Amino acid sequence: MSEYVLEARGIVKTFPGVRALDGVHLRVRPGETHAVVGENGAGKTTLMLTLTGVHRPDEGTILLDGQPVTFSSPQEAVRHGISIVFQELSLVPSLSVAENVFANRQPVRRWGHIDFKELHRRTRELLSLFDLSGLDPATPVRQLGPATQQVVEILKALSTEPKVLILDEPTSSLTDLEARRLFDNLRRLTARGLACLYISHHLTEIFEIAQTVTVLRDGRFVCDARVADIDEDFLVSNMVGRTITDAYGKRPERSSFGPVRFEARGLCGDGFSDVSFRVRAGEIVGFSGLVGAGRTELARAIFGADRLRSGELHLDGKPIAPHSPHDAIQLGIGYLTEDRKTQGLYLDFPVRANVAANRLEQLSRGPLVSDALVDAAAEKAIRDYRIASAGGDRPVRTLSGGNQQKVLIGAWIGITPRLLIADEPTRGVDVGARSEIYGFLRALAAQGTAIVVISSDLPEILGLSDRIYVMKSGVVAGELDTAAATEEAVIGLATGASGAAAILPSGATETPAEVH
Amino acid sequence: MGLIRRLARQREFMIAVVVAILFVAMCFASPYFLSSGNLLALMLGLSVEAIIAVAMTNLMVAGGFDMSVGSVVAFTGAATALLLASEVPVWVSVAVGLALGTGVGLFNGLIVSEIGINPFVTTLSSLSLFRGLTLILTRGRNISGLPDGFKALGQTTVFGVQTPIIIAVVLIAAGDLMLRRFRFFRQSYYIGGNERAARLSGIPVDRMKTLAYLFTGLFAGLAGVVQTSRLGAASVTAGTGLELRVITAVIIGGASLQGGEGTVLGAFLGSLLMALITNALTLLGVDVYWQTFVIGATLLAAVLVDRLGKTRTSEGRRRTRPALGVSRGEAGGVGSSATASGQGPPQGP
Numbered sequence: 102m103s104e105y106v107l108e109a110r111g112i113v114k115t116f117p118g119v120r121a122l123d124g125v126h127l128r129v130r131p132g133e134t135h136a137v138v139g140e141n142g143a144g145k146t147t148l149m150l151t152l153t154g155v156h157r158p159d160e161g162t163i164l165l166d167g168q169p170v171t172f173s174s175p176q177e178a179v180r181h182g183i184s185i186v187f188q189e190l191s192l193v194p195s196l197s198v199a200e201n202v203f204a205n206r207q208p209v210r211r212w213g214h215i216d217f218k219e220l221h222r223r224t225r226e227l228l229s230l231f232d233l234s235g236l237d238p239a240t241p242v243r244q245l246g247p248a249t250q251q252v253v254e255i256l257k258a259l260s261t262e263p264k265v266l267i268l269d270e271p272t273s274s275l276t277d278l279e280a281r282r283l284f285d286n287l288r289r290l291t292a293r294g295l296a297c298l299y300i301s302h303h304l305t306e307i308f309e310i311a312q313t314v315t316v317l318r319d320g321r322f323v324c325d326a327r328v329a330d331i332d333e334d335f336l337v338s339n340m341v342g343r344t345i346t347d348a349y350g351k352r353p354e355r356s357s358f359g360p361v362r363f364e365a366r367g368l369c370g371d372g373f374s375d376v377s378f379r380v381r382a383g384e385i386v387g388f389s390g391l392v393g394a395g396r397t398e399l400a401r402a403i404f405g406a407d408r409l410r411s412g413e414l415h416l417d418g419k420p421i422a423p424h425s426p427h428d429a430i431q432l433g434i435g436y437l438t439e440d441r442k443t444q445g446l447y448l449d450f451p452v453r454a455n456v457a458a459n460r461l462e463q464l465s466r467g468p469l470v471s472d473a474l475v476d477a478a479a480e481k482a483i484r485d486y487r488i489a490s491a492g493g494d495r496p497v498r499t500l501s502g503g504n505q506q507k508v509l510i511g512a513w514i515g516i517t518p519r520l521l522i523a524d525e526p527t528r529g530v531d532v533g534a535r536s537e538i539y540g541f542l543r544a545l546a547a548q549g550t551a552i553v554v555i556s557s558d559l560p561e562i563l564g565l566s567d568r569i570y571v572m573k574s575g576v577v578a579g580e581l582d583t584a585a586a587t588e589e590a591v592i593g594l595a596t597g598a599s600g601a602a603a604i605l606p607s608g609a610t611e612t613p614a615e616v617h
Numbered sequence: 618m619g620l621i622r623r624l625a626r627q628r629e630f631m632i633a634v635v636v637a638i639l640f641v642a643m644c645f646a647s648p649y650f651l652s653s654g655n656l657l658a659l660m661l662g663l664s665v666e667a668i669i670a671v672a673m674t675n676l677m678v679a680g681g682f683d684m685s686v687g688s689v690v691a692f693t694g695a696a697t698a699l700l701l702a703s704e705v706p707v708w709v710s711v712a713v714g715l716a717l718g719t720g721v722g723l724f725n726g727l728i729v730s731e732i733g734i735n736p737f738v739t740t741l742s743s744l745s746l747f748r749g750l751t752l753i754l755t756r757g758r759n760i761s762g763l764p765d766g767f768k769a770l771g772q773t774t775v776f777g778v779q780t781p782i783i784i785a786v787v788l789i790a791a792g793d794l795m796l797r798r799f800r801f802f803r804q805s806y807y808i809g810g811n812e813r814a815a816r817l818s819g820i821p822v823d824r825m826k827t828l829a830y831l832f833t834g835l836f837a838g839l840a841g842v843v844q845t846s847r848l849g850a851a852s853v854t855a856g857t858g859l860e861l862r863v864i865t866a867v868i869i870g871g872a873s874l875q876g877g878e879g880t881v882l883g884a885f886l887g888s889l890l891m892a893l894i895t896n897a898l899t900l901l902g903v904d905v906y907w908q909t910f911v912i913g914a915t916l917l918a919a920v921l922v923d924r925l926g927k928t929r930t931s932e933g934r935r936r937t938r939p940a941l942g943v944s945r946g947e948a949g950g951v952g953s954s955a956t957a958s959g960q961g962p963p964q965g966p
Binding site: 406427429443448450468469512 | 818
């Protein structure tokens with residue numbers, strides 16, 4: 102028996118024009134969580150697709166329990182005990198939990214008649230692995246929250262009884278709290294001997310869950326290490342091949358902020374009530390809270406995309422009432438959606454069309470769209486935001502996550518907003534692009550834009566914001582000054598736990614707390 | 618080289634090449650083909666569907682779809698003819714015909730965009746509703762004996778060219794320019810490309826969609842009036858199956874059922890290609906029953922060439938996508954097949 106349950110030696114995989122993997126090694130022991138890290142385009146996903154039989158490697162060997170194997174199809178990899186959970190959910194919302202978990206492999210009786218009793222029994226068994234014994238296997242998936250849906254996705258992979266479970270960015274749609282619960286469950290599974298391959302952009306997660314780590318860069322193997330022996334700086338410098346000093350940049354002096362640019366008073370709508378806050382020109386205000394705390398709903402209502410039931414909005418001291426995103430954009434309000442793929446970008450359109458989408462009027466002469474103006478805007482965005490795009494005519498679908506996000510940010514900074522609400526601005530974005538995005542937001546603030554950043558990433562909220570509002574169940578639970586805020590204080594407010602004692606007195610900030 | 622490759626990627630160019638090749642081949646194959654009589658008859662035959670294709674392209678670019686245009690042609694034609702038969706002035710009758718078409722379009726548009734019923738189901742209902750209403754109004758009888766003043770609309774010739782052809786050409790040219798260059802209509806591409814993103818980009822999605830249906834109704838109404846005038850009679854079976862021919866032409870011309878792509882010029886070329894094929898088969902004495910079959914083959918060939926071309930031009934990344942789909946299908950077979958079949962209305966013809 103080999104020491105490793107899964108081993109890859111010298112894997113090479115080329116696509117026309119690209120050497121996606123160039124001699125990559127990977128060694129995974131049973132019962133351990135092994136993280137694979139690297140920037141977007143480093144080859145993590147290609148490696149996973151090679152291990153799961155989607156791609157055939159050009160060179161190199163894959164060993165399972167010490168025996169060389171070749172998979173001609175994903176099905177074959179599953180039969181050998183390698184299952185993968187993708188970062189995007191592949192569930193059918195209208196079908197039950199049980200039918201999703203055992204999709205196409207439902208236990209059947211004579212003539213292919215599904216044995217629902219057996220199906221539900223087996224599903225319950227799996228649910229109990231994840232402290233979800235209370236969930237009825239017949240519940241339609243669409244009734245579940247994103248965190249539970251994620252669990253169903255994982256159970257689907259576990260139902261094939263794999264030796265190696267591959268998780269690709271499993272926490273991208275989870276809050277910190279939900280992520281921690283997922284980690285507890287994963288630890289229980291690895292304790293039973295399962296090996297887990299874990300792909301993530303969140304380096305803090307790796308220190309929390311993984312025992313070993315492999316670093317990839319530009320399709321090459323950089324190093325592997327025991328997590329206990331290394332620190333975050335080591336990982337980052339190996340991933341980017343250079344040292345990133347202070348990703349969040351320098352926070353400006355409080356005195357450099359201008360007058361109050363945007364103020365909300367007593368806002369009520371679906372998912373939030375009685376929310377008041379203000380943002381000064383040049384200030385970045387963070388909104389923290391659990392997923393479902395009403396932050397996105399609040400942002401959409403301010404932007405006119407959803408209905409605001411009551412409350413007042415003031416921009417530069419004047420009352421405003423945007424009834425549609427179009428109104429909001431005219432007023433100089435931008436909203437960077439949390440979901441760039443389904444709500445932000447036009448994936449099949451090139452960069453130029455995406456950059457122009459929210460300001461066709463600016464880029465027109467009379468009623469005609471001006472190609473020259475659109476091209477100029479696209480070139481400026483590609484240059485200013487360092488968008489790595491192989492030719493401006495390629496659909497943005499072909500860009501990496503970080504570059505896609507930069508396209509979206511470029512589009513919104515392009516309207517020269519007075520207020521920009523950035524909802525999860527770095528979700529699914531690699532370390533390098535992340536610090537660039539922080540830089541863009543800082544630079545925009547320095548020009549006098551008021552910025553609201555909604556983020557479920559605590560270090561990001563603490564590192565980027567000048568002031569933090571924490572929301573819980575639709576109301577503002579507290580306001581913190583970042584100079585003194587801690588992760589514990591934010592979590593305390595967000596969950597209503599004892600940490601709430603850490604609320605700073607409102608005197609610590611220049612604006613009085615407007616929590617009624 | 619770069620220019621040729623860029624042109625080759627545009628569907629209109631490819632169709633234009635095919636049309637040109639077919640045209641030249643036919644000049645040699647049949648002595649009657651190049652006669653002005655044959656070419657004018659060909660253009661006259663496709664003018665009605667080409668008029669509708671202009672508005673249908675805008676609608677399909679915005680991700681919409683209208684199955685009711687054939688019925689609207691019969692409905693507006695019959696309504697106009699009935700008014701003329703009761704000696705209502707020509708211009709009033711025509712205006713009412715156009716208004717009725719617009720009304721049907723508005724009706725479809727409001728149901729789709731305000732209530733949120735699927736466009737296929739909505740316009741399929743309208744297909745039966747307005748064909749039925751036509752039968753009720755006319756008691757199933759064709760209406761002829763229309764005044765000369767009305768017939769002049771569709772039967773006059775300018776330099777030997779019939780007015781329906783002139784109307785179609787003008788609308789195609791104007792429509793192509795509008796959809797290509799005008800900011801207002803450019804918004805259709807964004808809506809079809811990603812409706813939710815379009816909302817957040819500040820595009821008035823619901824209003825634009827309603828208007829796209831309204832225009833389609835108006836153009837179908839115009840087509841109904843023109844056709845009635847040209848034939849000098851309203852037929853209760855007018856426009857039967859026309860919706861599928863129009864949609865086929867628009868798709869051959871580069872549009873897709875998902876929306877976000879397509880041009881009016883392409884749709885016209887698609888329509889021209891279908892007419893040319895029919896004409897060629899007739900002139901060459903091929904059994905008429907083959908015509909429908911060949912149209913189906915043309916549509917399939919057009920979308921296949923497009924798909925294969927796309928896979929070839931974008932390497933690596935794009936190619937992994939179908940494979941990924943297979944692997945997920947494995948993990949969730951029910952899932953992928955259910956979503957695939959639930960994605961949109963079945964392709965008609």
